[in-house]
Amino acid sequence: MKLLLNDELIEDNTLASDYTALRYLREKRGLMGTKEGCASGDCGACTLLVGALEEGELRYTTLNSCITPIQSLAGKHLVSVEYLSQQNALHPAQQAVVECHGSQCGFCTPGFVLSLASLYEERQSTQQSIDRESVCDAISGNLCRCTGYRPIIDAGLSMTQVEPDYVALLSQNHKVKQTLSELESSASLADDGSKSRNYVQPQNLAQLIAAKKACPDGVLIAGGTDLMLENTQRYHDFDDLIDLSQVTEMTTIQDDGQYLTLGASVTYADLETYCQDKYPHISGLLSRIASRQIRNRGTLGGNVANASPIADIPPLLLAFDADMQLLNVDGTTRTVSINDFYQGYKQTLLATDEWIVSFSVSLEKLAQCHRFYKVSKRMEDDISSVMLAARFAIEDDKITEVRLAFGGMAGTPIRAVNAEQALTQVSVNDEQALQRAIEKIRAELHPMSDVRASSRYRLDMACNLIRKAWLALNNQEAVTFSGHAVSDTLLITGNEETNHA
Incomplete structure (x- = not known):
């Protein structure tokens, strides 16, 4: 595993597959600003800012470090609250929280600050304004036990008005871009996705099949927003994990003129953005799912395969009579209707060593x-x-x-x-x-x-x-x-x- 933590290049191959980013920051690196409140992705005290290269641009999002395996963040830039200030100058999010008295007991404050910093970085890089709705969305996954939301929202609204002696946006850090680009190149050259180790990140379906054959008992993980609760809440230790979040064929959204095909590893956030103008009703529903941090990690396939009767994506797919493309480790594929997928409580048509690759929805039905x-x-x-x-x-x-x-x-x-x-x-x-x-x-x-x-x-x-x-x-x-x-x-x-x- 190689990643950039704040300004330090990390390489560590000694960690368990389910070792969380929160534990790594606190126990291995001594970065105590990131807090553990619930260990279930609900309170946001553990919020972490993560940067990744997307089409050559550096983009930062938030996630819950308490339920995120640290190895899933290989090749990324992890930013803890300690790193936000640069050259003795506070980040605008930090400065605004100070000036608006947004910190009460302080336990949840680092999470709020990183959520606000993510919004600031995004809106400044796209030159968009920050309004109350965007602030509330950014902090939707952060709970304040002191009930002090008003000054926190005030801080979010005033971030662009403070004038600290801050160097530059994180997304404009050319050194970070270069480092992540080098990590990306080295990973693609060194890893064919089939090596037997405790955490594997295949890059395509061929590598995924090879990884599953090499490690038949490996547990599939995508966003892990539900699976990791087995570890943090029920203290179940996973052995080998096979990460689906980087499989190209499973992370794309395609419109061929007849069908909209959604990869099973497409996140709620990605679909929310895609649907914002084209299908605002879908985008509106997605904005109600969990929190911003969870939507940045959680996937469509995970929500469907989990077979929870209270999941929000299955009814949506049922309404459109979606077809599901399934792939077996032996390379065979089949298509099933979402109407036939659920057989009983927590029971589905998925066979052993089979997983969801994508969903297909008729554009004609989407237009209705x-x-x-x-x-x-x-x-x-x-x-x-x-x-x-x-x-x-x-x-x-x-x-x-x-x-x-x-x-x-x-x-x-x-x-x-x-x-x-x-x-x-x-x-x-x-x-x-x-x-x-x-x-x-x-x-x-x-x-x-x-x-x-x-x-x-x-x-x-x-x-x-x-x-x-x-x-x-x-x-x-x-x-x-x-x-x-x-x-x-x-x-x-x-x-x-x-x-x-």
Whole structure:
């Protein structure tokens, strides 16, 4: 493993495959600014700034170091909070936090500072302004236990106004660019991706197959945002890990005029950026998944293969009848429909030594009316109580096809097939058909009760979300309320304004 940590070139081949970046910083390098708060990627105290070369440009993003294997960051530039200040001058993010009194107890402050620094670096390099929305997005994965968000947000908004004696943007550091370029070249020359060692990063599918054959018991890891909880929460030690995050064929987004193909290792953040202008409803849903740090690491394939009934990507793919391309270690491939993929709770069609390579979605279906609604107790960094992904095909003012896919309603992501049929081949504005569909929902779905919501609440919310989607189809405003229900604020987001129920 070779990487650049702050201004020091590191080479270390002695680490366990699941040794986290957080442990490495604190235990091996004595960099105590990075904190451990939750060890599950929820609080952001361990936030790390990571730079990578993308098409020759140096781009920095944040991630949760507590659930990131240090070896997954090979060839990258790791920036801890200690390195932000240069030549006795504070970074604008640091200076703004000082001037706005944004540090209270101070435990979470390094994470907040690095999240704000990432936003500052990005917006300065692209010459874009910083507004409240972008600041809140940047710190969405950072929790302040002192409830002092106002001065922290003030600091984010004032970063571009402070005038410290700062040298230059991190992304303009030519020495770092040169070092990462050299690391990239040396890695491609020295590593064929098939060597048997405890952490392997294949660069293409051929290398991935070779790595899996050489290490048949190796565990596949992409973003690791869920898998690494086995290590940090349940104290399970992994032996060999095979990293999918660099496999070229699995990290691309392609539009061939008929289908949009999404690599299984495409991150939420990459898809969010791609969809921002083309498919704003999808981008809106993605902005509700976890936090900025998690979206920078988490992948589509991981979310689907994990087979969680409360995952947000499966209902989206169900709504579009996506096809999945699977690859076996023996080199054979097959295509399956997402509608057939889930066999039961945590059970899928994936065979032993088989993995998801990509997803294909029809551009024609993407062009049809679609909406996504997620209900959760917090706006960011929270799991769905209920999620609906809806799609309507319209022809001559008649609904010709409907998809109503739910998360959080059963042991698997599920479609409400009977309700779909009730809304098919009817007029777009047929309210009686809508009422029949809602009645079908109540008869068809039997949601679970757990700590997030009761069965009755989930069923009521599912019916209301279908009505909301139908109103959007008819270009009508849904009735919204703002306030608190009992002691929880339940947030519903689609393309419309945020609603409180």
